[in-house]
Amino acid sequence: MGLLLFVAIAGLPLIAVPVLRHRLSARVQSLREALGPLLIKSTPAWAKVGENRHPFPAELARPVPERPQYSGVIDMSHIVYRARGGSAAVERPAQNERESPAKEEPLSSEAPPEFRQGKVEREAYDLLLKSNATVAGMVNGSNPGLRFKTWTAAKAEEDAYLVDLTFTQLSDSAELHYTWRVKLSTKEMTPLSHHARSLSKS
Numbered sequence: 001m002g003l004l005l006f007v008a009i010a011g012l013p014l015i016a017v018p019v020l021r022h023r024l025s026a027r028v029q030s031l032r033e034a035l036g037p038l039l040i041k042s043t044p045a046w047a048k049v050g051e052n053r054h055p056f057p058a059e060l061a062r063p064v065p066e067r068p069q070y071s072g073v074i075d076m077s078h079i080v081y082r083a084r085g086g087s088a089a090v091e092r093p094a095q096n097e098r099e100s101p102a103k104e105e106p107l108s109s110e111a112p113p114e115f116r117q118g119k120v121e122r123e124a125y126d127l128l129l130k131s132n133a134t135v136a137g138m139v140n141g142s143n144p145g146l147r148f149k150t151w152t153a154a155k156a157e158e159d160a161y162l163v164d165l166t167f168t169q170l171s172d173s174a175e176l177h178y179t180w181r182v183k184l185s186t187k188e189m190t191p192l193s194h195h196a197r198s199l200s201k202s
Helices: 002-016 018-035 095-099 119-131 133-139 194-201
Strands: 080-084 087-091 146-155 160-169 174-183 188-191
Touching (some): 119 146, 119 160, 133 146, 174 194, 188 194
Antiparallel strands (some): 146 160, 160 174, 174 188
16 A cells, blocks of 8 residues: 555656656656666557647747848849950949939831721722732632631821731631731732732742
């Protein structure tokens, strides 16, 4: 009975208090190392994830070293690198140059050509069909793989118009554009788009 009382009184604090438990295990380990290698093989310890629900011992926690905080963006817009004699030189622009907003180049005021179906545009379209039998045949359905959709024209110069023919490719319903530059005075036809140039080569 006395032995049981001693084991209960001495063992319960060792099991319940983490500090005493770790000290006891450390001393037992030191004693085993001092005695030398033993023939008895220790059974490996197994632990299941989530099995230990006790808080982590404070004496085993390691402090996290503080790391310097750096900004994610470094402003280097005030430094200009220019090559001088094979080496890079660093120049700092004047205060007024750095604070002044960047000068933007003026955009071109020339408006894009306006494609439509007017009277003069119709004249350029008809001239293209009369001068190119292949194009006229495509408009009338000579190519079984293409279907004519629409035409438009836009004034490019004083006497020149851009005539665009739109076809639908029946295999994948893709739109193909055939564009020519038609000059009314000289009746000159110049293919501009990729499809128009490939058509003239064939």
